Amino acid sequence: MEVYHVTEDAETFTCNAYLAVDEQATLVDAGAMDGVVDEIRSHTDDLEAVVLTHQHGDHVAQLETVVESFDPDVYAYADHPARTHPIDDGDTVRIGDEEFDVVFTPGHADDHVSFVSDSTLFSGDVVVHDDGAFDYGSFGRTDMAGQSRGRLIESIRELLERMPDGVEHMYAGHGSVFHGDVRDVVETSLKRAEKREPKYPDE
Template sequence: MNVTHVTADADVFTCNAYLVTGERTTLVDAGAMEGVVDVVRDHTDHLDQVVLTHQHGDHVAQLDAVLDAFSCDCYAYAQHPRRTHELDDGDFVKIGDETFEVVYTPGHAADHVAYVSESTLFSGDVVVHNDAAFDYGSFGRTDMDGQSRERLIESIKDLLDRMPDSVEHMYAGHGDEFHGDVRDVVETALSRAERRQPKYPSD
């Protein structure tokens, strides 16, 4: 599967947005970087769909621009004026050339979902490989209104239950992508979250 991080050169706070080319050319999250449309166009002149992990601003600020430019479908768990397809836990969606299961993973955001196939995890912010808080196994912040560490822990457990052992590629909403034993990274994040290690001083 061909995955390109299209917000890698951003100079503003944004999520990682990933372009996946193939049978269903897909943008996973739209990000907040002005000019993301131009970066996508550097790689393809056609986009079938945008699939959202959740609707925090750093993931959707450029959604309208992308949808206007490519006139493509938009898949999301929660209501959005531009949503064309509603996602639910247990649904399946084709991203690139692979079929991914939608796993509902709230805690960081009430509408958060992750996408998992036999080889790949798009984890959004529920679990990341590394970030400013932890290396090798971090998790989404839960210190703001509407967030819950307890629910996040349950979401990570659900993700582990439904993620095949064959998954060896993880593309998260922040930090670096990871290739290797993804299950170990996710289990490390779960252990930290369960020990109530604060991600930020106010967490």
């Protein structure tokens, strides 16, 4: 599956938004970068679907602009004016040329879901490879109102139970793309989260 990081050159704060162009052109999160539509158009003129990991502003600020430009189907766990298809834990969605299981992974956000196939994990903000706090195996922040470290830990455990052993590509909402032993990264994230120490101790 060919995946492009379409917010990689953003100069303002945004999530990582990913475009899979094989078979069904699909955007995972819309991001908050002005010009994301132009970046998508540099790879495809026919965006068929957008799937959302969650609806924090850095993940959905450009959603309406993307929808106005391409009129894609929009898959989301929580309600949104642009949503055309609700998704829930245990559902499947197509991203590019692969079928992904929807795994409900709250803690960082009440509506957070992750998408996992036999080879690939789109983890949103529940687990990331590196993000400034840790260089290998980090996790979403839980120090703001409505967030829960305990629930996040449960979500990471659930993700490990549902994730096949052969997953080797991880596209997270922040930090860098990772190719390799994704299970080891997620297990490292879980160990760090379980310590319940502040992720950003200076804040």
